[in-house]
Amino acid sequence: MIGAQERAPARPGLLRLRPFWPAALPALVALAGLLGPFGAGGEGLTGALAAPLAALLALALLPALHGGAWVVPAATPFALAAAFLALLAQRALPSVAGWGYWAVLGGALLAAVAATARVSVIDLQGHDPAWQHRLQRALPAAAVAFLLLLAWEGLVVGSRVPKGIFPRVSDIGAALVSSWSVLMADAYLTFVREVAFGLGVGLLFGFLVGTAVAFTPFLQRGFLPLATAFGAVPIVGLAPVLGRALGVDWQSKAAVVVIVAFFPVVLNTVQGLTNVEPLKLELLRSYAASPLQAFFRLRLPNALPYLFTALKVAVVVGVVSVIVAEFLIPGPPNGLGQRISLSAHRGAFDVVFAAILVSSLISMGIYAVVSLLERLLTGWHPSNRGS
Secondary structure: OOOOOOOOOOOOOOOOOOOOHHHHHHHHHHHHHOOOOOEOOOOOOOOOOHHHHHHHHHHHHHHHHHOOOOOHHHHHHHHHHHHHHHHHHHHOOOOOEOHHHHHHHHHHHHHHHHHHHHHHOOOOOOOOOHHHHHHHHHHHHHHHHHHHHHHHHHHHHHHOOOOOOOOOHHHHHHHHHHOHHHHHHHHHHHHHHHHHHHHHHHHHHHHHHHHHHHOOHHHHHHHHHHHHHHOOOOHHHHHHHHHHHHOOOHHHHHHHHHHHHHHHHHHHHHHHHHOOOHHHHHHHHHOOOOHHHHHHHHHHHHHHHHHHHHHHHHHHHHHHHHHHHHHHOOOOOOOHHHHHHHHHHHOOHHHHHHHHHHHHHHHHHHHHHHHHHHHHHOOOOHHHOOO
């Protein structure tokens, strides 16, 4: 109609609700759980933790009800904090958990999972703000770690599992603090005297043998098939034989790491030194480059990515092999493998998990150092150009 005023389209305001139900429903279930018993004997949630727990769950529910793509993830820290307060409240009770506790714990953790997943599926472009890219990378990694720890602690606390069967996360932390000096001494023996020494010797001899094989057709036809076949042998099975031959001290465990690292390095060195582009090799020859110059300027740089691949594999397999070798070679009660074995026999599973944690963290540190060196020394390689 002429002269009729057009109605302006409604703009979505900050308070307009578009609930993200995968996070909102678990948060509502958790709020309902506050009304139920936290203990199997009918004990309800009382005391100083009741009000903060209800407030945290409400704060986790509000972003889920709003539904904005970058608002929903704000529910994650509140839901995780609520799950933590719930297990603190249950620990203070004398009995196993009731349905109220499981509803609060499960609802809070599921709400955190859904809120974190919401930010993970956002399709970001290069022109989007940098904080969005950082949040999309950091939030899932941090949230998953807390989710696993809280789920572990919450299940063990709620079920009252004895420490001698399966310890709580807090028990492992206490064992880590009380046994720190012993675990560090064990870690020095395992990682410095056994793993580091074995990797160094295996890398050196593997590179030298691989270089000789790469330039010797006889060794390529004779030694290389044997090296490939021997790489499939379960080296850990040789641990008792090495212990008999080299003694039960650290030398026999280091020999396991040497063998584990040697064959991948040999095979990758041969591949890296021989798989060079013929045009580049012909170009060097046209400039009258000697074989030694071609080796250092073309073949060796071409082999570096192969060497780092072999070294990263050797780090992972070497750590596992040396821990198992310490199980299989009876000797002095030193080393993380021996600590795990002896503690397990005594039923001290909190110390077992503490030793596993120390071993895992040091292994990840070594792997990160190798990856950093690879990026620094092979930044020209296509696989690292986007890093």
